[in-house]
Amino acid sequence: MFQAKTDDHTDQQGDVRDLINVNDTVPAKVEYQKRTFTDKVFAALYFLSYVAYLACGIYLYSQSHQRYEKDENGERVIAAKFMEDATQCCANGSTYGLCAYINNNGRRLAAGPSKFDGDEGIFDAFLEAPQIIAGMAALALAISVTWVVLLRFFAKPIVILSEFAKIAIMITIGIYQEDTNSKIICFVIAGLMLVYMIWARDKLMFAGDIISYSTTAMKANPAIFISSLLTKALYAGNAALFVFFFAESFNVAEVVDIQGFCTFQSPAYVGNMNIYISLSYLWTILLFDKMRLSMIATIVGSWHFHPEDRASVGVAIKNVFPSFGTLSISALIASVAEYLNQLMNQNSWTSWIPPTLFVTAPLKILTLCFGGCLQMLVTMFTKFTVILHVFTGESFMPSARNVCKILKRHFKGGFVTELTSKSVLTLGSYAFSLAIAFVSWKWIDDEFECGTLNKDTGDNIFYILYIILIFFTTWYPVLGIYGIILASKFLQDYGRDALENGTESNNHLWIPPLAATFVGCIAMMMFKFLSAIFLDIIDTLFLCFAIDKDNNVDLTDSEFTKLVEKMPTYTGDEHDTTLREKKDVSSV
Structure with missing residues (x-):
C-alpha cells in the first residue's frame, strides 16, 4: 500500500499536477458511498435475457420425456408416451428403426461387455453414478480452495512447487499407463515442462513476486474471500442449471417417418433454444466475473487509497446492484x-x-x-473500465474514456497486464484439471467396466486421440463444454440408430473419455475462477498505481513501483524525474 500523500510534498505535487489535465484523470479515492444506478438500459436488457433463458430451459424441461423405459421383464421398450405415435408410423409395414421394437415386443439393448444398455450418453452415466461427478467436483473445489489459501500465505514457494507438481503429475500418469506409447507421450510432456521451467525461471520468479505482493492486500482484507465465494456459489448454481437444461433438451423428441424409416427426432425449435441458452450462459458467467472484480476492486481500492475509511464486504456486495448495468454491458462486450x-x-x-x-x-x-x-484486448479493456467505474461511480463510456487516457500515460499503448502471473495461474489450473480428468476417466471406466484404458494395440490410435481431446478441450473449458454436449448428443443418437438397426452400440468406448473431459472442463472453470482473485487484485493495484502517479504521489520508494518498473510495457514518465529532482532539492 502506498502512503506518500504528505504535506511535505504539497508544493511539488501542485507544480507537477499542472502537467495533467484535470479532466483526463480521477481523484485517488473510491467513491463507494451513495452510489447511483448506471447504464440502466443494459441492466434491463440482461434481466429480460435471463428471464428468456429460464423460460427456454423450463419449457424444454416440460417437453422432455424419456424415449425408452423398461418393462416388467427388464427389457428396454419404447416409452408409453411415444408408443401410439410409433405404432401409427409403423402401420406402413416397416420393420426398421422403432418398428423393430414393436415387432419384437421390445428387446434388450447392449453396449459391448460394459454395464451400459447401449443408448446412454455422458449425462446418463452421471445420473447412474452421481458419486463420480459429485466426488470429482468436490475434489476440484477442495484443491482450488487449498491452492488459493496456500498462495495467500506462501505465494512464491507455491509458484515454484506448482511447476514441479505439474511435472510430477504427468510422470505419475505415465507410470500408471499400460500402453508403452502412452507412457512415452506422458514422459515427453513432462520433459518439455521441465525445459520450459528452466528457460522461464526468471519470469516465474517475477510472477511469484507479483502474486506475493497481491497477497498483501488479501491478508489485509480477508473479506475478499467472502465476496469471491459468494460469486462462486452463483457461478456453480448457474452452471448446474445450464447443464440440466441442456441435458433435458436431448429428451425432447417426436416420432417421425423418414422415407419409411420410423425414428425419434428433436423438433427444430430445440436447436434454436439451445443456441440461445448457450449464448445467454456465456453472458452470465462473464457477468459473474465482473461482479467478483467489482467487489474486489471496491475493497482493495479503498484499502489502498484511504485505509482509514475502507469499504466493508457488505458495502462491496451492495454496490453491485447500482453497478449492475455497467457490469452487464462490460460482460456483453467480453462475451461477444x-x-x-x-x-x-x-x-x-x-x-x-x-x-x-x-x-x-x-x-x-x-x-x-x-x-x-x-x-x-477486449477482456483487459472491459476489466480496467469496470475497476475505474468502481472507483468513480461513472457509467461505462466515461469510465472507458478515462481509463484509456490514464493507462496510456504510464504503459505502452495503454495496455497493461502481467502475462507471466496469468500464465503461472492458468497453467497451474490446467495441470490440476488434467489430473482430475484422467482420474475421472479411470473411475468411470472401472465403474461401468468399459475397458477403454486396457485396449489392444490396434485401438491405440483412439486412445491417443482421446488424450489429445482432453488436452485441447480442457484448455478452452467454455468452448469445450459446448462441444462435448453436442458430441455426446450426436454419438448418442448414432448409437440409438445402430441399435434400432440391430447393430451393437459402442457407447462404452466414448462415454468414459468424453465424460472425463467434461469433468476436466468443469474443474478448469473452478480453478480459473478462484485463481482470478489474484489477477483481479493485481489489475486493481496497477490502476491504483497509475492514478497515484497522475495525482503526483511519491512512489519512488514503493515496493510495487520497483516491480512495475521491471515490466516491459511500463514507460515511466516525466513525473518520475520531476518528483525525484524535487525530492533531492528538498533534502538538500
Whole structure:
C-alpha cells in the first residue's frame, strides 16, 4: 500500500499536477458511498435475457420425456408416451428403426461387455453414478480452495512447487499407463515442462513476486474471500442449471417417418433454444466475473487509497446492484469477443488435408492469433473500465474514456497486464484439471467396466486421440463444454440408430473419455475462477498505481513501483524525474 500523500510534498505535487489535465484523470479515492444506478438500459436488457433463458430451459424441461423405459421383464421398450405415435408410423409395414421394437415386443439393448444398455450418453452415466461427478467436483473445489489459501500465505514457494507438481503429475500418469506409447507421450510432456521451467525461471520468479505482493492486500482484507465465494456459489448454481437444461433438451423428441424409416427426432425449435441458452450462459458467467472484480476492486481500492475509511464486504456486495448495468454491458462486450474467438477456432477438418493445407493453414493460424489477441484486448479493456467505474461511480463510456487516457500515460499503448502471473495461474489450473480428468476417466471406466484404458494395440490410435481431446478441450473449458454436449448428443443418437438397426452400440468406448473431459472442463472453470482473485487484485493495484502517479504521489520508494518498473510495457514518465529532482532539492 502506498502512503506518500504528505504535506511535505504539497508544493511539488501542485507544480507537477499542472502537467495533467484535470479532466483526463480521477481523484485517488473510491467513491463507494451513495452510489447511483448506471447504464440502466443494459441492466434491463440482461434481466429480460435471463428471464428468456429460464423460460427456454423450463419449457424444454416440460417437453422432455424419456424415449425408452423398461418393462416388467427388464427389457428396454419404447416409452408409453411415444408408443401410439410409433405404432401409427409403423402401420406402413416397416420393420426398421422403432418398428423393430414393436415387432419384437421390445428387446434388450447392449453396449459391448460394459454395464451400459447401449443408448446412454455422458449425462446418463452421471445420473447412474452421481458419486463420480459429485466426488470429482468436490475434489476440484477442495484443491482450488487449498491452492488459493496456500498462495495467500506462501505465494512464491507455491509458484515454484506448482511447476514441479505439474511435472510430477504427468510422470505419475505415465507410470500408471499400460500402453508403452502412452507412457512415452506422458514422459515427453513432462520433459518439455521441465525445459520450459528452466528457460522461464526468471519470469516465474517475477510472477511469484507479483502474486506475493497481491497477497498483501488479501491478508489485509480477508473479506475478499467472502465476496469471491459468494460469486462462486452463483457461478456453480448457474452452471448446474445450464447443464440440466441442456441435458433435458436431448429428451425432447417426436416420432417421425423418414422415407419409411420410423425414428425419434428433436423438433427444430430445440436447436434454436439451445443456441440461445448457450449464448445467454456465456453472458452470465462473464457477468459473474465482473461482479467478483467489482467487489474486489471496491475493497482493495479503498484499502489502498484511504485505509482509514475502507469499504466493508457488505458495502462491496451492495454496490453491485447500482453497478449492475455497467457490469452487464462490460460482460456483453467480453462475451461477444469470446464468441468471435470461438468462431475463429472452429474449422473444418478438410482444410488441414494437403493440398488445401498449404493454402488454408497459414490463414487459419493468423485468424487464430487475431481472435486470441482480440479477446485478450477486449477482456483487459472491459476489466480496467469496470475497476475505474468502481472507483468513480461513472457509467461505462466515461469510465472507458478515462481509463484509456490514464493507462496510456504510464504503459505502452495503454495496455497493461502481467502475462507471466496469468500464465503461472492458468497453467497451474490446467495441470490440476488434467489430473482430475484422467482420474475421472479411470473411475468411470472401472465403474461401468468399459475397458477403454486396457485396449489392444490396434485401438491405440483412439486412445491417443482421446488424450489429445482432453488436452485441447480442457484448455478452452467454455468452448469445450459446448462441444462435448453436442458430441455426446450426436454419438448418442448414432448409437440409438445402430441399435434400432440391430447393430451393437459402442457407447462404452466414448462415454468414459468424453465424460472425463467434461469433468476436466468443469474443474478448469473452478480453478480459473478462484485463481482470478489474484489477477483481479493485481489489475486493481496497477490502476491504483497509475492514478497515484497522475495525482503526483511519491512512489519512488514503493515496493510495487520497483516491480512495475521491471515490466516491459511500463514507460515511466516525466513525473518520475520531476518528483525525484524535487525530492533531492528538498533534502538538500
